[in-house]
Amino acid sequence: MSLPPRAEVVVVGAGLAGLSAATRLAAAGCDVHVLDAADHPGGRLATERVDGFVVDRGFQVLNTGYPRAADLDLPALELGWFWPGAVLRVDGHAHRLVDPRRRPAGLPATLHAPVGSPLRKAAIAAYSAHAGYTPVDRLLRAREVSAEQRLRTAGVGDAALERLFRPFLAGVLLEDRLETSSRYLDLLWRSFARGAIGLPARGMQAVGEQLAARVGAGRVHLGVRATSVAGDAVTTTAGPVRAEAVVVATDADTAAGLVPGLTATAPRQVTTHLHVLPSSPWPSPLIVLGTPSGRLVNSVVLTDAQPAYSRDGRALVASSSLLPTTAAEVRDEVAALHGVGAADLDHLTSLTVPRAQPAALPPLQLRRPVDLGGGLYVCGDHRDTPSIQGAMASGARAARAVLRALRPTDRGAA
Template sequence: MTSPSLPDAVDVVVVGAGLAGLRAARTVARAGRSVAVCEATDGVGGRVRTDVVDGFLVDRGFQILNTSYPALRREIDLDALDLRRFVPGAAVRDAEGRLHRLADPRRVPSWAPRTALDPLLGPLAKARVAGLALRSLVVPPSRQARAPERTTADELARWGLDGTPTETFLRPFLNGVLGDRDLETSSRVFSLFWRSFALGDLTLPSRGIGALPAQLAARLPADTVHLHTPARRVAPGRVETPHGTVRAGAVIVAAEGTAAAELLDGRIPAPRTFALTTHFHVTAEPPTRRALLHLDGAGGPIVNTLALTAAAPSYSPDHRHLVQSTVLGPEPLPERDLRRELARLWGTPVGAWDELATVRVPRALPAAVPPTPAGLRHPVSLGEGLFVAGDHRDTPSVQGALVSGRRTAQEALAYLSAGTR
């Protein structure tokens, strides 16, 4: 993906080879325009990457790929990713130490009796959760993105799901998905997420989440992506790097939101972000053979833990098993505390588990808190041929990154066309 030298000039230069940047570059290339992508690191993907540690696949923190995202289905050959599916549900350890296994009865009919009879949520709470899912399926996404806005916590309370349903199930589940400890996320965003859970499979590519950006990059013309090429300065019509300056008719900054704000000299505000830290352990004996997300219904520091190899054995180079566990914030949990909590959540000794890696993602997700723009879309054109893309301009998700990349590139192409008339 690297090339000997940067081009002197292209139609569009993209800063950042994350999902938004790669999607923008592909849109430009398909329109017949020349494009160069400048990436500061040694690989594509940004926050959606996979490293190899002692032969194990280690994703950049907690990753789950939801197959219901329309932009994902349009742009990605999902069959080629060899997706491995998780059970659409969760196992919840309550404060008394009991384990509750719940699944969507529509998707896993064999679990319907168990889920219906499980005492973690009462019949009324289960009916309200079902009603929430039905509303998200019936109401068109465009209306959900413009609905009256409140926080997610307030939205759950409006549905009568505050208290026990939130604290034992919904909060730990949403904490990991949104990175949002206090459920301040906009109800518009929550509604769209809930729709995606109701419609899609929760999966991971067999070769790690990094297979997603790798596929996008492979569809670009040769020598489009320039690795180890950080943008030192961005200005209308040019991007300055340690390897030279690239001139362009349009510049798209597709870096993470805080980095984008710095490069753009305050033309956009730096978004508030949520941090996640994920611990990876290796064990000879798996804590479970079910591909099911485990949650802490007692409010402990681990928001979720998952035996990755239960769904994707390919994450391991041999017979051993890989377990990931995520906490909120940029700091890892002290090892002694971590192992105590893991033993409680899994209900099994973990002293023999080997620590493999700890992945800190200090800016894992932009905070989509009220007030958000109607339609959940922030402007991407900054004037003078400067544009900005990323999940901080749409929704904090793979869907948001891909949609942002496409629409930003389309605006940049329209700008170029207007300039040649």
């Protein structure tokens, strides 16, 4: 179906924010149309096939501890799981650190992991319990500092900070100074403490495809770019569309260009190198963390968690750096992290995502306004937290705001 000249609601952007808004609006009976400049739904959750391997646009995972993961049909994604923990390399030796609550067999190795004294390990456990099980409103009332200061105050100690938290969080926050808001750190750590992380069998793009399918046939228009927006109309490369409400669900920079007065925070970037190994060197699916002297924040055998990423049983390895490294620069480091010979690594592809996600510096601006007035709404990870959760939560809020305006008497819908 081509883009109609008129719709009740137009959503600009078929990332998880726009699709979360659109699925709710469609479920409430709205005549909603979504348009996206790209050729696939899901926005930054993008996947392609390279030589038969499933390659996501940057290493990312779905965390079932996110509250909004409840909106997804998780079984249909056929997720393959990472274990909750990580491998640390210290002086060439690999040490496994596994959440003993969920993998009791990992307790002895975890107790011996070089991340500080038993007291420090107790502090890590206490911080995890606090973030995981304190009510969110109390977490959000705590004094806001940097993530690093939060961890130091929690007493995790230097060894755990440098060997575990800094590389682990750098891979998630896409910054290694740990200058991110302690409030976001607490929310993030909460999701890791409560959920599991996994990869869909058909790649991360499958998450967006699942939501797009729910919006309805012919209602998601790909390859259509919005060039200007107002509360009652959108101008696009496929012609103008009039609407009663317009939801701008693009990335922060594009939203700031389309809507005067919106500001974009500094984006984070990441470079990911994909290599192939004849087989995995590891017995269990764990993220291998970068070392303080290296360029990589992590390196992961994706196929240990999700075997469907390879069609022939070879192992697919994703290694991420915050600086725009070349594959040649990190090859030896990838080999050392996995304890394999550099000659065993076949380079598949490398990619840099320059605007991977917005920064979440203090003061954290959670739940930024989504209703801009006059029929114009905005959502996206820049209105909440820089994550799948933030994108989906902001889309849900935008949908509620639209429904309050368009269906004021339908309390259930809004």
